[in-house]
Amino acid sequence: MSNKIKAGIIGGAGYTGGETLRLLLNHPHVEIAFINSRSQSGQPVHSIHTDLLGETELEFTSDITDDVDVVFLCVGHGEAKEQLQQTKFATKVKIIDLSQDHRLAANATIDQRQFIYGLPEINRDYIREANAIANPGCFATAIQLATLPLAANGLLNDVHATGITGSSGAGQKLQQSSHFTWRANNIEAYKTLSHQHLGEITETLTTLQPSLASINFVPWRGDFTRGIYISAYTKTDKSLAELANLYKDYYVEHPFVTVSDKMINLKQVVGTNKCLLHLEKVGDNVVIHAAIDNLLKGASGQAVQNMNLMFGLDETMGLKLKATSF
Template identity: 60%
Template sequence: PITSIHGDLVGETNLNFNADYNQEVDVLFLCLSHGESKKLLSEATFHETTHIIDLGNDFRLGDSVYGREFVYGLPEFQREKITSAKNIANPGCFATAIQLGLLPLAKAGLLKSVHTTGITGSTGAGQKLQDTTHFTWRANNISPYKTLTHQHLGEIQQTLRALQPAFADSVHFIPWRGDFTRGIFVTSVLESNLSLAEANQLYKDFYTSHPFTHVAESMIDMKQVVNTNKCLLYLEKVGNQLVIHSAIDNLVKGASGQAIQNMNLIFGFDETLGLKLKPIVF
């Protein structure tokens, strides 16, 4: 039974796992380790009408398999393209949080060299047992990792340059491991001539039609978004430096929730269907 692995579903479902592929399903979600989605699709055949939404990183940079092309599934970036897509490459969790903090500037051609830090919970490392996900190591501890080399940088640069082709600078990103289970909090800093009022208006105008990304009027915190598909943004201006804070749940807007959002768009459902979730504030 599914509940043997997902204990939180006890009393919610009697479904069982099945090792047989239904090759004619309407939609297939792939939640596999990096490299495994491409391998599976190379070995298993699914009907050409089946929509595939891959939550791994195999297709985020434009790779295809047996003629299946994948559209990068960040709705705030290219919602219209997603609605007509056959297959979706779901963005990474850090990539989602960072891009949502920078898209309005890129669209306006105002993006310059960016310095970004971001902290994520232990669930961002997946289920594989590692020293750095063990409770005794993680509790009361933080540490940086993959300094300036994180695997999500490729998809971030790809999106930003699609909006601002002249963007020749880099996103200098240092990720951190946090002593909590879920959530991401990112802060990006760059030089800008915009006033704080102008920057806030730019962001509010950009996200006005997007139901899950909101510009807050006061400082945000991570608990405001955990267990939701929301991204909250808060902007500050210090001298000529624009500071953009963004927060998401790495498991929802950074993974499964965004996958459902993409499915809703593909099938013409309400974009928020099944995703009106309350945050776990306390």
């Protein structure tokens, strides 16, 4: 690509805005046109994202320009829809929305834009042709990657899943459950069987297996900063060897998903755009464990992966990141 992709970030002071910026600053085919923040306008980016001291002299701005190729909406749920109503971007400007505002089919059309659900492991060909992407949720990404191969082969029965997420999953705004004194040495279940990501999970899986019965999910808040680990199980008469081959075949052309023959852990994925999967068979239950970084494969990393696909780049461009194992 001779000309660099001009990218704008709206909502740049938060966790996903910061992660998106970190990735784009090091992307060989991108230049940052603006990083918007109403609360931090005029301040150096590194005053908020302090790890970027010495990396960039960019400043936050309250301005939003149409003279870009792609805009990342890194704002809160409900705010992305409002932003697109306030700022009428030209149809040539591609939109990647990291909020939940446009993930469900009922909310996928706004003005002349049709938002494509941005899970590359099922929608890669549609993403390549899209001009608007609804980036998946973090728990939704992990659970879907754990179950897509079964749904694609009509093998999902009732699904039961538990998952634990780090404090960064709650966003940057301080709340009781993100205080250090609350999180340290503590865990808690929340939104039992009612998590907001269940809708997008169900929509995706039923496109592959319309007969899907039910998805039951209990999320947990964990005593760590970043990462998601889920365990999902369903009944099947397939052997573990058959299931492992089925998963490996499904993901053979998807560079960020790896099926491990050994048990997986969070440190293998934190700081990367990877999803690791591991299968176990106990009686007639298959258990699928999945681990991702909630801010990367679960948010900003997947958004950049989608950008790469939309602009005809290798989807791994700028995303060959290093985990920290100790």
